[in-house]
Amino acid sequence: MIENPLFGPLLAEGKTKLIYAFKADPDLAYMVNKDQITAGDGVRRNELPGKSRWSTITTANVFRLLNEEELATHFVDQINDVVLLVRRCTMLPIEQVMRRIATGSYLKRFPEISEGTRFEPALVETFFKDDARHDPQIWEEDILKMGLATKDEIEWMAAQGRRVFETLERAWASIDVTLVDLKIEFGRDTQGNLLVADVIDNDSWRLWPGGDKTRMLDKQVYRNLKDVTQQDLQQVADRYALVADLTGKLKLE
Numbered sequence: 238m239i240e241n242p243l244f245g246p247l248l249a250e251g252k253t254k255l256i257y258a259f260k261a262d263p264d265l266a267y268m269v270n271k272d273q274i275t276a277g278d279g280v281r282r283n284e285l286p287g288k289s290r291w292s293t294i295t296t297a298n299v300f301r302l303l304n305e306e307e308l309a310t311h312f313v314d315q316i317n318d319v320v321l322l323v324r325r326c327t328m329l330p331i332e333q334v335m336r337r338i339a340t341g342s343y344l345k346r347f348p349e350i351s352e353g354t355r356f357e358p359a360l361v362e363t364f365f366k367d368d369a370r371h372d373p374q375i376w377e378e379d380i381l382k383m384g385l386a387t388k389d390e391i392e393w394m395a396a397q398g399r400r401v402f403e404t405l406e407r408a409w410a411s412i413d414v415t416l417v418d419l420k421i422e423f424g425r426d427t428q429g430n431l432l433v434a435d436v437i438d439n440d441s442w443r444l445w446p447g448g449d450k451t452r453m454l455d456k457q458v459y460r461n462l463k464d465v466t467q468q469d470l471q472q473v474a475d476r477y478a479l480v481a482d483l484t485g486k487l488k489l490e
């Protein structure tokens with residue numbers, strides 16, 4: 238794959254994917270997914286054969302829906318089982334989280350809020366990507382101070398994040414799965430336009446079939462493991478495969 242003559246130089250490599258330049262067009266890039274699953278800022282890490290394929294299918298299906306809704310994303314096309322063609326971006330070092338239901342790390346930060354509390358509209362939170370500091374939460378004034386985005390752009394990203402969330406929430410609801418929360422990332426294309434970039438896959442959200450937390454399908458299953466046995470990994474893999482499959486059925490009425 239790395240021998241592919243259309244691939245230019247390696248632009249970035251992270252825990253779960255590689256980004257290559259696209260020789261024929263400097264505005265585009267290839268995203269190659271890896272069979273890696275990680276948690277706890279990379280402290281826990283396992284190979285999960287098939288994950289690159291499920292992640293690619295899930296991301297492609299999700300971004301196709303978003304593009305149909307005319308949301309600005311980096312997604313161009315799915316090339317093969319593990320490769321996507323995207324708009325080449327300079328990424329913002331932030332993660333934006335949208336929450337409909339209070340759970341997980343939110344409850345640790347706000348112990349007075351009980352699990353299951355609903356946010357209307359969806360709550361939007363921003364975290365600075367820094368594994369060593371465990372991705373601290375940041376606010377508008379921090380983003381402005383760091384020169385990452387303007388005030389208008391920060392507002393636009395919050396609004397865009399809510400639209401992304403509401404679109405996917407509606408799509409999952411059509412097959413009776415609750416989208417609990419969702420993490421997205423933004424990049425700037427070669428023209429400087431902000432786009433929803435990176436992946437939206439089973440690592441990015443919480444999915445509770447029928448609204449039932451005990452039936453969760455997403456990466457939380459992996460985060461919750463005590464030790465990671467081969468049998469546990471198989472159960473995680475089965476859920477990733479199922480979610481990839483389900484994203485092929487998502488529709489916007």
Ligand SMILES: Nc1ncnc2c1ncn2[C@@H]1O[C@H](COP(=O)(O)OP(=O)(O)OP(=O)(O)O)[C@@H](O)[C@H]1O
Pocket residue numbers: 249250251252253254255256266311323324325326327328366424434435436
């Ligand atoms: N459209 C894009 N153009 C350029 N780079 C991108 C694009 N989409 C995602 N990337 C970048 O690809 C790199 C590899 O992603 P990966 O998620 O594997 O990294 P990571 O180890 O999780 O580190 P990070 O904390 O930056 O996400 C990241 O730096 C990510 O921001």
Ligand SMILES: [Mg+2]
Pocket residue numbers: 251253
């Ligand atoms: Mg990442």
